Amino acid sequence: MRRKQGLLIVCDGLGDRPIGRLNGDTPLEHASTPNLDRLVSQGMVGNVYPYKPGVRVGTDVGHLLILGYDTETYYYGRGPIEAASAGIDLKPGDVAFRGNFATVDGDRRIIDRRAGRITEGTAELARALNGMTLEHGVIVLAKELTSHRLAVVFRGAGLSASVKDTDPGATSEGNPWQDPSPLDATPEAARTAVLVREFSIKASNILSNHPVNLERKKRGSLPANFILLRGPGMMGPLPKLDERFPLKPACVAGDKTILGITRMAGFDTFTDPRFTGEADTWLQGKLEKALQLLHTDYDWVLVHVKAPDLAGHDHKPEGKVEIIERLDEAMGFLLKEIDLSRCYVGFTADHSTPCEVGDHSGDPVPTCIAGADVRKDGINRTGERFFRSGSLQNLSARDIFMIQMDLMGRTEKYGA
Amino acid sequence: MRRKQGLLIVCDGLGDRPIGRLNGDTPLEHASTPNLDRLVSQGMVGNVYPYKPGVRVGTDVGHLLILGYDTETYYYGRGPIEAASAGIDLKPGDVAFRGNFATVDGDRRIIDRRAGRITEGTAELARALNGMTLEHGVIVLAKELTSHRLAVVFRGAGLSASVKDTDPGATSEGNPWQDPSPLDATPEAARTAVLVREFSIKASNILSNHPVNLERKKRGSLPANFILLRGPGMMGPLPKLDERFPLKPACVAGDKTILGITRMAGFDTFTDPRFTGEADTWLQGKLEKALQLLHTDYDWVLVHVKAPDLAGHDHKPEGKVEIIERLDEAMGFLLKEIDLSRCYVGFTADHSTPCEVGDHSGDPVPTCIAGADVRKDGINRTGERFFRSGSLQNLSARDIFMIQMDLMGRTEKYGA
Numbered sequence: 034m035r036r037k038q039g040l041l042i043v044c045d046g047l048g049d050r051p052i053g054r055l056n057g058d059t060p061l062e063h064a065s066t067p068n069l070d071r072l073v074s075q076g077m078v079g080n081v082y083p084y085k086p087g088v089r090v091g092t093d094v095g096h097l098l099i100l101g102y103d104t105e106t107y108y109y110g111r112g113p114i115e116a117a118s119a120g121i122d123l124k125p126g127d128v129a130f131r132g133n134f135a136t137v138d139g140d141r142r143i144i145d146r147r148a149g150r151i152t153e154g155t156a157e158l159a160r161a162l163n164g165m166t167l168e169h170g171v172i173v174l175a176k177e178l179t180s181h182r183l184a185v186v187f188r189g190a191g192l193s194a195s196v197k198d199t200d201p202g203a204t205s206e207g208n209p210w211q212d213p214s215p216l217d218a219t220p221e222a223a224r225t226a227v228l229v230r231e232f233s234i235k236a237s238n239i240l241s242n243h244p245v246n247l248e249r250k251k252r253g254s255l256p257a258n259f260i261l262l263r264g265p266g267m268m269g270p271l272p273k274l275d276e277r278f279p280l281k282p283a284c285v286a287g288d289k290t291i292l293g294i295t296r297m298a299g300f301d302t303f304t305d306p307r308f309t310g311e312a313d314t315w316l317q318g319k320l321e322k323a324l325q326l327l328h329t330d331y332d333w334v335l336v337h338v339k340a341p342d343l344a345g346h347d348h349k350p351e352g353k354v355e356i357i358e359r360l361d362e363a364m365g366f367l368l369k370e371i372d373l374s375r376c377y378v379g380f381t382a383d384h385s386t387p388c389e390v391g392d393h394s395g396d397p398v399p400t401c402i403a404g405a406d407v408r409k410d411g412i413n414r415t416g417e418r419f420f421r422s423g424s425l426q427n428l429s430a431r432d433i434f435m436i437q438m439d440l441m442g443r444t445e446k447y448g449a
Numbered sequence: 450m451r452r453k454q455g456l457l458i459v460c461d462g463l464g465d466r467p468i469g470r471l472n473g474d475t476p477l478e479h480a481s482t483p484n485l486d487r488l489v490s491q492g493m494v495g496n497v498y499p500y501k502p503g504v505r506v507g508t509d510v511g512h513l514l515i516l517g518y519d520t521e522t523y524y525y526g527r528g529p530i531e532a533a534s535a536g537i538d539l540k541p542g543d544v545a546f547r548g549n550f551a552t553v554d555g556d557r558r559i560i561d562r563r564a565g566r567i568t569e570g571t572a573e574l575a576r577a578l579n580g581m582t583l584e585h586g587v588i589v590l591a592k593e594l595t596s597h598r599l600a601v602v603f604r605g606a607g608l609s610a611s612v613k614d615t616d617p618g619a620t621s622e623g624n625p626w627q628d629p630s631p632l633d634a635t636p637e638a639a640r641t642a643v644l645v646r647e648f649s650i651k652a653s654n655i656l657s658n659h660p661v662n663l664e665r666k667k668r669g670s671l672p673a674n675f676i677l678l679r680g681p682g683m684m685g686p687l688p689k690l691d692e693r694f695p696l697k698p699a700c701v702a703g704d705k706t707i708l709g710i711t712r713m714a715g716f717d718t719f720t721d722p723r724f725t726g727e728a729d730t731w732l733q734g735k736l737e738k739a740l741q742l743l744h745t746d747y748d749w750v751l752v753h754v755k756a757p758d759l760a761g762h763d764h765k766p767e768g769k770v771e772i773i774e775r776l777d778e779a780m781g782f783l784l785k786e787i788d789l790s791r792c793y794v795g796f797t798a799d800h801s802t803p804c805e806v807g808d809h810s811g812d813p814v815p816t817c818i819a820g821a822d823v824r825k826d827g828i829n830r831t832g833e834r835f836f837r838s839g840s841l842q843n844l845s846a847r848d849i850f851m852i853q854m855d856l857m858g859r860t861e862k863y864g865a
Contacts, residue, residue, distance in 0.1 A: 050822045086844055087851025094864025111865040264865050390451055395855035417824055419838050
């Protein structure tokens with residue numbers, strides 16, 4: 034089987050809905066995208082369901098699906114992904130949580146779920162918690178992530194991930210943190226709930242008196258005096274991508290969660306301080322890095338761009354248009370450098386984040402796979418409505434993954 | 450997640466095939482539908498498979514699928530649905546049948562499966578059977594339904610729904626009613642078959658001498674002297690819609706089966722003597738009622754229209770065109786009153802009933818979901834052939850349900 038390379042750009046939250054302020058266009062339809070249009074004219078397109086019609090997915094599940102995983106089997110919760118993002122190597126039996134540095138008052142009430150969006154000093158604070166010993170000899174591992182986030186892992190015997198989040202969720206400021214409770218009747222769940230309570234109180238005591246927080250108080254900033262936990266999970270087996278298909282994959286990203294997911298899946302990951310995971314990220318730098326990796330021995334390179342999702346969550350259609358136009362500019366550079374007869378180039382999204390909704394939706398995501406020998410759909414404009422008549426319409430993210438593996442010549446024949 | 454409302458009009462048996470007499474149009478294509486066309490131009494459209502391509506479904510299964518139920522798990526046969534339609538509250542272990550008042554002769558031969566389409570006196574006749582005691586202390590519950598139909602329930606220990614229908618089916622006039630026999634080797638099935646025989650004979654004796662039938666004979670009408678049973682089922686667990694999604698649903702219908710199904714699914718149901726379940730039903734009244742419910746605290750309102758299916762069964766394409774045009778007129782009223790930026794409006798069907806076939810077929814059903822922020826397909830004519838290029842093409846009824854839940858902001862995120 035002849036083999037080729039592939040480059041896939043994942044535009045987080047790219048899909049959208051018609052927006053009155055944009056004359057009824059979606060941001061992708063509205064943006065001026067001469068270079069994406071050129072790519073589209075060389076490819077197959079469609080609006081692709083991340084999982085199933087009407088099912089909205091998180092970033093974690095959305096990316097596992099883009100990587101072709103059956104998430105019914107291989108999604109173990111957000112906690113293990115955050116641990117991977119933090120570089121913590123999970124052992125069987127570990128329970129991993131996604132954590133927030135938060136501010137609570139003396140009555141357990143949450144003042145701020147993000148401790149004033151703390152960005153500095155979190156490494157020292159996490160270090161102060163790391164290695165904490167709980168009942169039954171359970172050890173806590175803690176490591177800071179981007180801004181107010183951290184990964185927390187319980188390591189020891191007889192643990193369970195069936196415990197309730199202490200984080201009461203988004204619009205909960207003013208409410209108390211939730212009492213840890215087991216979610217099933219096993220002794221492991223009961224024991225873990227008690228350990229979560231012990232951790233929460235011990236962590237609060239340590240953090241309250243930590244110099245970073247004393248300094249924050251002096252400055253009038255909210256202290257990071259509590260850890261809200263959510264998304265507990267126990268990691269299970271996850272076959273690496275190169276165990277599933279004969280290829281060497283790489284990921285170029287700024288966002289730590291994406292770096293964690295792709296690392297779990299066996300990608301070599303590449304980042305740079307200028308890949309900020311924000312609107313000011315260095316797009317051309319990401320594509321330059323991808324080209325460089327394709328010129329060495331990587332076969333499939335995934336480039337992640339976070340900014341469209343942020344604009345969606347922030348209800349900013351104009352911001353989404355702007356980041357798309359900046360991506361288009363960088364694509365102009367890429368298309369000059371890449372040979373579509375040797376490397377397929379595509380783009381997709383993990384989910385839609387419509388600006389008017391401000392959250393992930395189940396709408397299908399605009400997707401393109403271009404290359405010299407793909408069947409062209411004859412479409413030369415970029416956007417949800419233009420893609421509707423494309424050949425990828427209504428397929429799912431796992432279909433798109435398999436189509437890429439097939440085009441690149443990496444699949445086994447079914448039958449003989 | 451931002452929440453909105455929804456209104457779904459289910460046009461029973463709407464889908465059809467090209468008809469020579471209509472110049473090769475389907476009835477929906479042929480009908481003049483300026484208001485539906487206007488709705489369509491504001492929406493996504495497609496021809497949707499009720500279950501899977503080529504599988505034709507009954508009204509009961511078709512509606513469970515429209516409500517998003519996995520019918521492999523949650524369809525318990527037609528009997529329990531008819532019991533719900535009759536207002537009989539089933540207990541675990543009950544076996545429910547769909548029954549017909551029928552006319553048989555002295556040799557068990559069926560003269561008329563519908564007892565001359567009897568419409569009057571059925572309440573008294575059912576009352577005469579209700580409370581009958583059979584062997585093993587089994588009690589019979591009986592309650593009349595529309596025209597010649599009734600619900601029959603056996604209540605007692607050790608029963609089974611694995612028994613053959615006594616009703617030999619549609620084109621069986623002149624044949625004898627079928628001997629009750631068990632469909633599996635369990636003692637429960639054997640016992641229930643014996644009880645069905647006992648019921649059939651006792652019921653026939655009671656009915657033959659009932660004043661309603663003596664009066665019918667005097668008038669030269671066929672007596673309702675037998676109960677043909679079919680569709681036995683034992684009700685199992687069925688999660689209510691508001692246990693599955695955070696919304697308050699209502700159904701507006703004339704047809705008792707639909708009222709039964711939606712009531713089983715946890716809908717509040719609304720009917721009116723002028724909602725006849727026939728071609729003369731009061732369509733604007735149904736839509737007025739729906740609007741009123743949406744102005745109180747109902748989130749999702751389903752309006753059922755039976756007449757297209759009847760026209761299909763009766764091989765009357767012109768009749769189907771006429772009911773569609775009457776529906777279009779009522780839609781004109783609705784579209785003046787409703788705000789598509791707050792409430793999604795859609796239409797679909799439970800199955801196709803092609804007029805030339807005269808029965809349900811597996812053809813996909815024309816479907817539309819309109820709203821201010823849905824991605825418009827740019828189609829502005831109503832009909833199977835016009836919908837083919839729409840974004841909902843080839844999805845299934847359960848997909849359409851999930852897409853509505855997603856648009857209305859009622860779904861949980863899969864992953865984080």
